[in-house]
Every structure is written in structure tokens, then in C-alpha cells.
Amino acid sequence: MKRILLASSLLLLLAAIGLAQPQPAPAxxxxxxxxxxxxxxxxxxxxxxxxxxxxxxxxxxxxAKPAPMQKDDQGIxxxxxxxxxxxxxxxxxxxxxxxxxxxxxxxxxxxxLHTQSQVHVPGPASLPWEVGDVPHGLVHxxxxxxxxxxxxxxxxxxxxxxxxxxxxxxxxxxxxxxGFSDDASGWTAVGRANVILDNLIAQGKAKAMIVVMPLGYGxxxxxxxxxxxxxSELRKKNYDRFSQALFTEVMPQVEGAYRVSKDRNSRAIAxxxxxxxxxxxxxxxxxxxxxxxxxxxxxGITEDFDAEFPGLDAKANExxxxxWIACGTDDRLIEPNRKxxxxxxxxxxxxxxxxxxxxHVWMVWRRNLAEFSGLLxx
Amino acid sequence: MKRILLASSLLLLLAAIGLAQPQPAPAxxxxxxxxxxxxxxxxxxxxxxxxxxxxxxxxxxxxAKPAPMQKDDQGIxxxxxxxxxxxxxxxxxxxxxxxxxxxxxxxxxxxxLHTQSQVHVPGPASLPWEVGDVPHGLVHxxxxxxxxxxxxxxxxxxxxxxxxxxxxxxxxxxxxxxGFSDDASGWTAVGRANVILDNLIAQGKAKAMIVVMPLGYGxxxxxxxxxxxxxSELRKKNYDRFSQALFTEVMPQVEGAYRVSKDRNSRAIAxxxxxxxxxxxxxxxxxxxxxxxxxxxxxGITEDFDAEFPGLDAKANExxxxxWIACGTDDRLIEPNRKxxxxxxxxxxxxxxxxxxxxHVWMVWRRNLAEFSGLLxx
Numbered sequence: 001m002k003r004i005l006l007a008s009s010l011l012l013l014l015a016a017i018g019l020a021q022p023q024p025a026p027a028x029x030x031x032x033x034x035x036x037x038x039x040x041x042x043x044x045x046x047x048x049x050x051x052x053x054x055x056x057x058x059x060x061x062x063x064a065k066p067a068p069m070q071k072d073d074q075g076i077x078x079x080x081x082x083x084x085x086x087x088x089x090x091x092x093x094x095x096x097x098x099x100x101x102x103x104x105x106x107x108x109x110x111x112x113l114h115t116q117s118q119v120h121v122p123g124p125a126s127l128p129w130e131v132g133d134v135p136h137g138l139v140h141x142x143x144x145x146x147x148x149x150x151x152x153x154x155x156x157x158x159x160x161x162x163x164x165x166x167x168x169x170x171x172x173x174x175x176x177x178x179g180f181s182d183d184a185s186g187w188t189a190v191g192r193a194n195v196i197l198d199n200l201i202a203q204g205k206a207k208a209m210i211v212v213m214p215l216g217y218g219x220x221x222x223x224x225x226x227x228x229x230x231x232s233e234l235r236k237k238n239y240d241r242f243s244q245a246l247f248t249e250v251m252p253q254v255e256g257a258y259r260v261s262k263d264r265n266s267r268a269i270a271x272x273x274x275x276x277x278x279x280x281x282x283x284x285x286x287x288x289x290x291x292x293x294x295x296x297x298x299x300g301i302t303e304d305f306d307a308e309f310p311g312l313d314a315k316a317n318e319x320x321x322x323x324w325i326a327c328g329t330d331d332r333l334i335e336p337n338r339k340x341x342x343x344x345x346x347x348x349x350x351x352x353x354x355x356x357x358x359x360h361v362w363m364v365w366r367r368n369l370a371e372f373s374g375l376l377x378x
Numbered sequence: 379m380k381r382i383l384l385a386s387s388l389l390l391l392l393a394a395i396g397l398a399q400p401q402p403a404p405a406x407x408x409x410x411x412x413x414x415x416x417x418x419x420x421x422x423x424x425x426x427x428x429x430x431x432x433x434x435x436x437x438x439x440x441x442a443k444p445a446p447m448q449k450d451d452q453g454i455x456x457x458x459x460x461x462x463x464x465x466x467x468x469x470x471x472x473x474x475x476x477x478x479x480x481x482x483x484x485x486x487x488x489x490x491l492h493t494q495s496q497v498h499v500p501g502p503a504s505l506p507w508e509v510g511d512v513p514h515g516l517v518h519x520x521x522x523x524x525x526x527x528x529x530x531x532x533x534x535x536x537x538x539x540x541x542x543x544x545x546x547x548x549x550x551x552x553x554x555x556x557g558f559s560d561d562a563s564g565w566t567a568v569g570r571a572n573v574i575l576d577n578l579i580a581q582g583k584a585k586a587m588i589v590v591m592p593l594g595y596g597x598x599x600x601x602x603x604x605x606x607x608x609x610s611e612l613r614k615k616n617y618d619r620f621s622q623a624l625f626t627e628v629m630p631q632v633e634g635a636y637r638v639s640k641d642r643n644s645r646a647i648a649x650x651x652x653x654x655x656x657x658x659x660x661x662x663x664x665x666x667x668x669x670x671x672x673x674x675x676x677x678g679i680t681e682d683f684d685a686e687f688p689g690l691d692a693k694a695n696e697x698x699x700x701x702w703i704a705c706g707t708d709d710r711l712i713e714p715n716r717k718x719x720x721x722x723x724x725x726x727x728x729x730x731x732x733x734x735x736x737x738h739v740w741m742v743w744r745r746n747l748a749e750f751s752g753l754l755x756x
Binding site: 033050051052053054055075095096097098099100101103106108110111112113114115131133136137138139140141142143144145152165166183194225226 | 411428429430431432433453473474475476477478479481484486488489490491492493509511514515516517518519520521522523530543544561572603604
């Protein structure tokens with residue numbers, strides 16, 4: 001490794017700036033401007049990536065099998081898909097084994113382990129994630145130091161159109177949890193929760209509600225690349241501290257800052273994947289606080305359900321307004337979710353089983369949110 | 379180009395999802411986990427990038443000349459810098475001419491033309507961009523349809539710690555504008571404006587204020603790769619519509635939703651690069667609305683200053699509380715900024731000339747914000 005000298009007066013505050021070049025050259029440009037992704041009139045999409053020396057470039061498109069791209073004589077790799085269903089799709093270019101964003105596309109899919117790009121295949125206004133000609137709510141970004149976890153962290157709060165902090169009215173609240181490797185921005189930046197709620201509220205399909213999107217890690221050290229088989233202590237620590245931070249840090253801040261009802265009948269919790277497991281564990285073990293529970297493709301609950309949900313039985317039906325358990329039929333988590341539902345059935349706990357086409361993908365979760373949120377607080 | 383079939387029932391809503399693979403493979407992993415960037419105890423930084431077949435990989439680090447990385451026998455390119463001054467640095471890997479983010483690093487530097495990565499070289503709490511053990515304000519994300527420009531767009535609003543929408547107190551407001559190719563998130567995601575204000579307010583170095591960060595494009599079609607020499611009509615359209623959207627759309631929303639003073643003595647406008655030019659044009663041509671104007675490395679004003687600022691003369695001194703014109707001495711925009719100041723001097727318009735080390739980089743602009751915001755509303 002070569003050490004370059006960026007500054008002569010090392011460690012002085014302005015050193016690196018002092019020797020900055022006049023107008024540093026921007027990142028070198030491709031020989032031609034690469035247009036990618038290009039969405040065609042028939043909803044097929046052409047992806048392009050300049051990498052003259054790669055031996056293999058694959059397109060990893062959300063919901064599809066990785067597919068090889070073809071190189072032209074200028075070193076531009078490309079692939080045109082069949083027409084795609086209107087939606088947002090995450091994707092990467094995998095060049096000789098390394099997943100990369102599309103450098104021609106500013107639309108990111110933020111993630112703590114694998115930042116990707118997103119492509120929007122536009123569809124009709126009836127799709128809930130399309131920005132509609134309707135009033136828009138706001139997304140508020142909160143920052144605080146967590147005493148429970150010991151880090152600086154954040155959460156997001158959606159307030160619906162017309163929300164007035166000075167009015168007397170109070171709103172029901174949905175706590176909406178992201179999945180493993182997402183950050184707190186996942187449900188807005190990728191899940192489009194604010195757009196979905198704007199549309200459903202305008203159409204009368206969902207009640208006006210506040211949506212709180214906290215950071216889902218009680219043990220942030222779990223967010224490392226590699227196999228997902230966490231030691232059971234780490235998994236438990238992650239859940240326990242998440243739950244404790246939610247109850248003692250996030251909820252008090254939300255209830256202090258916004259006009260949210262504190263009635264359990266006006267409080268829901270739902271999430272995807274790891275956040276689905278957190279929703280089930282937090283919700284079903286705290287029925288004094290939540291009447292509405294949703295799990296989208298949940299993963300991370302052991303099969304020792306009696307230990308995960310001690311004492312849960314048919315008496316819960318008096319308190320649970322909806323227990324919604326959804327999973328895509330092509331998701332390997334479908335079996336654990338079926339087992340969870342079978343156990344609930346054996347205990348006489350009413351639940352709404354939802355199986356839809358699809359894998360472990362945001363296209364499933366956006367639809368889950370649109371459907372689940374429409375049931376809430378009625 | 380090969381067309382792959384992603385879905386058999388094309389254009390049906392769930393088609394792409396229906397054929398999704400069970401647990402689609404994530405983007406293929408590098409052979410080993412690559413750690414990048416690695417900040418060492420002496421503030422040197424090692425960058426690593428796996429690209430076994432590239433012929434050349436350069437590190438494009440903000441404020442430094444692009445530097446070649448060295449490849450090891452596993453195909454990992456790396457470079458260790460000299461110790462760097464504590465700061466946040468944008469960077470890309472330029473592999474055979476293509477600028478790429480660091481796939482091992484989730485910290486993005488969002489940009490509409492060249493998304494990059496960022497590395498944080500931590501420093502003492504006295505640096506205003508370090509998250510301090512102080513109360514934190516909020517960042518509110520607004521969405522609206524612009525009648526002036528005709529697009530769906532957004533803006534961000536920082537409210538300081540302790541801001542209470544129900545209290546009677548009103549706050550002064552700084553309109554803070556990003557540069558060319560940034561989006562409306564630039565001043566928070568890269569400029570750390572919320573962190574800087576949190577710290578300065580806690581230390582009594584800045585007044586508690588609201589900061590509004592609008593999208594700076596009146597003509598979004600200017601945001602395309604290539605030379606920055608816009609036709610004068612397009613430049614004028616971009617400025618005119620930006621200004622019109624600010625006055626007729628953003629300011630009314632802000633003044634309706636937040637407790638901000640409408641007194642010109644409590645209203646400032648500042649920005650960087652393109653946003654610096656917009657601040658000068660908008661501020662100096664509307665002294666009935668702004669008493670505080672700041673330009674950080676401004677670029678985009680023609681040298682026909684009499685035409686850019688019709689009628690501006692020493693009478694402006696009665697209204698201008700601060701006119702702050704800053705530029706890095708290694709920025710090629712230093713000369714246009716000196717010419718602008720010379721013209722102001724020739725007209726007898728008082729201004730505060732600030733020249734600091736550095737190029738056209740965020741390290742300069744964070745310091746500009748910290749210094750300028752401390753002068754405001756006193």
C-alpha cells in the first residue's frame with residue numbers, strides 16, 4: 001500500500017483543506033454518458049454499466065434471479081428485461097463478484113450492508129406507492145442519545161396531511177419496523193410508507209394516523225456481513241433492548257411531541273422480516289399497549305413459541321383487534337410463518353393469515369403495508 | 379442485448395413478484411469481507427476495493443488530487459492516506475474511468491450526478507460537525523407539487539432543540555441553499571447543518587433559529603452530466619423560477635407551519651456554489667425580505683453585475699445587516715468572487731470578505747456555515 005501525502009501540516013485542522021487542489025477534478029467521467037436505467041414504454045428496462053475490464057457482470061434485480069449482462073465493444077455491459085410490473089425495484093451490478101450501485105442513477109436503496117440502486121417502473125395512480133395528486137404528509141427526523149443502547153440514533157415520524165400540532169384532535173399511531181440491515185429510513189426511502197399513507201388517507205382507505213419508524217436494533221453489533229445465524233444471546237439482546245428503547249425512549253418522545261392517543265386501541269405495531277419478529281414479540285407480549293399487530297415476512301422467532309410468548313392463549317382475543325401474519329409464498333420464511341400460525345391456532349388465538357405471491361422483497365411489503373394499514377383503528 | 383424473462387404474466391400487477399425466486403441471492407459477496415474505509419488511530423485512512431480485473435483504480439478523495447490505488451494478489455486495491463484533519467470527506471473509487479461508491483461503506487454522499495461515499499475522521503467535540511452531547515433539533519421533510527416548476531419536490535426544515543409549535547415565541551429563519559448537482563438533502567446529509575446548529579446553539583455561539591433547505595432548481599433540466607456552461611436563458615430560468623418558488627410556495631408553507639418571524643431583520647439567505655449565487659441574487663434584489671445574505675464559494679453570476687443587481691448601491695447598507703462573501707483560496711471561483719466584491723466596493727456596498735484555505739469542497743462550506751450562522755440575528 002502506498003501512502004500518499006495529502007497535507008504537509010499533518011493533524012492541523014485545516015491541513016487537508018489547505019493543500020486542496022484548485023477545483024479538484026470530479027470523478028473521472030465514462031467515455032460517453034451512460035443512460036441507466038432506461039425504462040421503456042412497454043415497461044421493460046435497460047440497465048447499462050461501463051466496466052471495460054470485468055470478466056462477468058450480473059444484474060441482481062429485486063425479485064429475480066441474478067442474470068448475466070452482455071458487453072459491447074465499448075465496454076458497456078447491458079441487459080434489457082422483459083416488461084416489468086409497475087413498482088420500485090432494488091438492483092445492483094455484480095461485477096466479478098462485487099455488488100455495486102449503478103453510477104448513472106441517483107436513486108439509492110439505502111442499507112447498512114448492501115447499498116443498492118432503485119428503478120421506478122411507473123404505474124397508474126391506483127398503485128398506492130405512486131405519488132398522487134393528493135395532499136402530502138410530512139416526515140420528521142428525530143435524533144437522540146439512547147441510554148438503553150448507548151449510541152446516538154434516530155427515528156422518523158410521519159404526520160398525515162392536515163396534521164396540526166396546535167389542534168386538540170389526537171391521532172392513532174402505528175409503530176412500523178424495518179428489517180435486518182435496513183436503517184431507520186428504510187420504510188420511507190424504500191417502503192414509501194409516507195406516499196402509501198398519503199394516498200390511502202386521501203381515498204378514505206386508511207384512517208389518518210401517525211406512523212413512527214424507529215431504528216430496529218437493540219444490539220447494533222449484529223449488523224455485520226455474513227451468515228444470519230446469530231447466537232441466541234445476541235438475538236435476545238437485540239430484541240430486549242429494542243423493546244426497552246421503544247417503550248422508555250421512543251414512545252415517550254413521540255407522545256410528548258405529537259398529538260397521539262395513548263389508548264391501546266389506537267396503537268399498532270407492525271414490521272417486516274426482523275421487524276416482523278419484533279412486532280410479534282413486542283405486540284403479543286404487551287397486549288396492554290397494542291391492540292393491532294402485523295408481521296410481514298417475519299423472521300427471527302424460534303420455534304419454541306411457548307417460551308417466546310409465555311402465557312399467550314385465547315384470552316388474547318379479547319384484546320387483539322387484528323393479528324395479521326403475512327408472508328410471500330416464495331419466501332423461505334413461509335414455513336416458519338405457517339408454524340407460528342399453527343401454534344396460534346392451537347392456542348385458539350385468532351389471526352389473519354395472508355399468503356401472497358412473492359419472495360423476501362419490498363414489493364411484498366409495500367402491498368402488506370397498504371393492506372394492513374387500511375384495517376387499522378376502525 | 380439479451381432479453382430475460384422475469385415474469386410470465388407480463389404487466390399483471392404481481393407478475394414480477396409471482397415468479398420471484400425463493401430468497402433471491404443477495405448481491406454476490408466478495409471472497410473475503412472487505413473493511414473500508416478503515417480510520418486508524420493516527421487519522422490516516424485505508425481505503426480498500428475489490429476489483430480483480432480492473433487495470434487502474436484511483437481514489438478520488440474530496441480536497442485531494444486523485445491518487446492511484448495498489449492491487450494485491452487477491453485483487454484488492456488499497457491506499458492508505460497520510461493522517462487527515464478530522465472531518466467528513468467525500469470519495470469515490472474510479473475504476474477504469476468510472477466513479478463508484480465504496481460497496482463496503484453505508485455512508486453515502488447523495489448527489490444527483492455523482493453519488494459518492496463519505497468517510498468520517500472523528501475529531502474533538504469542539505468541531506461543530508461532531509455530534510455533541512447536547513440537545514438535538516429535528517429535521518422535517520416536506521413534499522409538495524410546485525405550480526411554478528411543475529414537479530413534485532421537497533424541502534427540509536430544521537427546528538432547534540426546544541422548539542415548541544404550540545409556544546408563542548417566534549424564531550428567526552435562515553434559508554440555506556445547496557449547490558449544483560446536490561439535492562435538497564445536501565445540507566443535512568453532507569453539510570451536517572442540523573448537527574452544526576445543535577452545537578452552536580448549545581454553546582451560545584448561534585441564536586436558536588429555524589433553517590429551511592429548499593430544492594435549489596427552478597429549471598431541474600439543468601441537472602445533466604457534462605460541462606457547466608449553461609445557456610444564459612437556462613441559467614436565468616433556473617434562477618427566476620427558483621426565486622419564484624421560494625417566495626410563492628416555500629416561504630408561505632414555512633410561515634404557515636412554523637413559528638417563524640416575518641420581519642426582514644429575522645430572515646437570512648445563504649448558500650454554496652450555485653446556491654451562493656441564488657442567495658446573492660435573491661437576497662440583494664429583495665432587501666425588503668432579507669437583512670442577512672451569505673455566499674459560500676458562489677458561482678453562476680455573470681460579470682455584468684449592474685444587470686444582475688439593478689440599482690444596488692450604498693443605500694443598501696441601511697438594510698443589510700451582514701453581506702458575507704466567502705471563498706476558498708484554492709477554488710477557481712475565488713476570482714469571480716473577488717470581482718463581485720470589488721464591484722460591491724465600487725458601489726459602496728459594505729461586505730464581509732472571507733478567504734479561507736481550501737477548494738470547492740464541503741470542508742470549506744461546513745466551516746462557512748458555522749461562522750456565518752454565528753453572526754446572524756444579533
